[in-house]
Amino acid sequence: MPSKPQFAVERNIDYTAVIHHLGALSKLSFGKPLDIESNRKAAVTATQRAKPALNPEKFANEIRRLVLVESKRAGVGHIGSSLSIAEIVALLYSSVLNIKSPDDPERDRFILSKGHAVLALYAALHLRGFLTREELGTFCDDGTSLCGHPEIEVPGVDFATGSLGMGLSFAVGSALAARRTNSSRKVFVLVSDAELNEGALWESVLFAGHHRLSNLVVFVDQNGQQALGYTKDVLDTSSVEKKFCAFNWDTHVVDGHDSRAMLDAVGRLDYKSGAPHVFIARTTFGKGVSYMENQIQWHYLPMADEQFKLAMKEIETDATEAQP
Ligand SMILES: Cc1ncc(C[n+]2csc(CCOP(=O)(O)OP(=O)(O)O)c2C)c(N)n1
Numbered sequence: 049m050p051s052k053p054q055f056a057v058e059r060n061i062d063y064t065a066v067i068h069h070l071g072a073l074s075k076l077s078f079g080k081p082l083d084i085e086s087n088r089k090a091a092v093t094a095t096q097r098a099k100p101a102l103n104p105e106k107f108a109n110e111i112r113r114l115v116l117v118e119s120k121r122a123g124v125g126h127i128g129s130s131l132s133i134a135e136i137v138a139l140l141y142s143s144v145l146n147i148k149s150p151d152d153p154e155r156d157r158f159i160l161s162k163g164h165a166v167l168a169l170y171a172a173l174h175l176r177g178f179l180t181r182e183e184l185g186t187f188c189d190d191g192t193s194l195c196g197h198p199e200i201e202v203p204g205v206d207f208a209t210g211s212l213g214m215g216l217s218f219a220v221g222s223a224l225a226a227r228r229t230n231s232s233r234k235v236f237v238l239v240s241d242a243e244l245n246e247g248a249l250w251e252s253v254l255f256a257g258h259h260r261l262s263n264l265v266v267f268v269d270q271n272g273q274q275a276l277g278y279t280k281d282v283l284d285t286s287s288v289e290k291k292f293c294a295f296n297w298d299t300h301v302v303d304g305h306d307s308r309a310m311l312d313a314v315g316r317l318d319y320k321s322g323a324p325h326v327f328i329a330r331t332t333f334g335k336g337v338s339y340m341e342n343q344i345q346w347h348y349l350p351m352a353d354e355q356f357k358l359a360m361k362e363i364e365t366d367a368t369e370a371q372p
Pocket residue numbers: 128129130132162164165210211212213240241242243271272273274275333347
């Protein structure tokens with residue numbers, strides 16, 4: 049074990065857990081053989097079993113529950129990162145995205161640019177019927193395609209992410225391609241506030257504003273944290289809405305946990321003409337589990353047994369296991 053570096057001492061970070069987390073990530077995310085052919089077959093099966101969605105609030109609650117259950121079973125972290133986007137992902141998969149089937153070329157696209165929060169996406173794909181409960185239960189197992197970051201072999205995943213700052217570039221290209229082929233499909237992308245630190249992202253913002261890509265919608269998960277620090281200390285992005293406005297975007301600031309308000313705002317978007325759209329979603333890291341909220345260590349820590357029990361108790365409402 050290397051000695052504790054200065055940043056870990058200053059921020060009182062459990063460095064042993066960080067090293068464990070990074071070791072687990074490299075094993076779980078990059079070491080899998082992928083069976084592309086059987087996954088293609090799975091996509092067809094998924095099309096056949098696609099089912100109507102739940103309402104956004106119930107959907108978000110189910111995402112939270114599945115994130116907790118599966119991260120505990122797999123013994124991995126990134127829990128707080130998945131909890132902060134539960135309402136945004138739920139809104140898209142329950143009420144907004146036109147994706148009756150994951151292999152329809154005309155379906156709307158969704159790119160989870162903050163790929164480390166993949167468990168929220170897998171939970172949503174399960175709740176839409178594109179993954180069975182059994183498949184979701186292989187998250188991070190040996191031999192699965194449901195790795196710690198999204199892989200395009202998984203039905204419904206459009207772009208492999210995990211290297212932060214890349215998702216918007218792909219989304220912009222996808223939106224431009226839709227326009228050039230006269231397709232009415234739309235492109236949604238969810239980026240984190242740490243990704244706003246990356247230069248490539250701002251090139252895409254400039255490009256989309258210039259080309260007036262009104263079929264592009266970005267959600268920024270502004271949870272105020274980025275791995276081992278708070279954004280206000282690392283690189284302050286608190287006035288980011290002014291920057292998007294200056295780049296000619298249709299800019300909205302929303303409460304990222306208010307499903308109804310977001311649904312209302314998204315319902316009024318003009319996808320056919322005008323500017324690209326961005327929702328700066330003010331969120332709480334670890335939302336729903338009191339001891340995780342706004343706490344740096346819940347970027348990387350897996351839950352201990354008692355912590356899991358407490359978390360489940362806190363999010364418990366009328367949630368029931370949704371049958372695929
Ligand atoms: C290009 C790149 N650099 C570094 C990392 C390592 N890394 C993983 S998550 C993360 C930051 C997490 O903060 P944020 O993206 O805001 O997501 P949150 O945890 O707040 O949901 C970093 C630096 C990465 N995945 N990609």
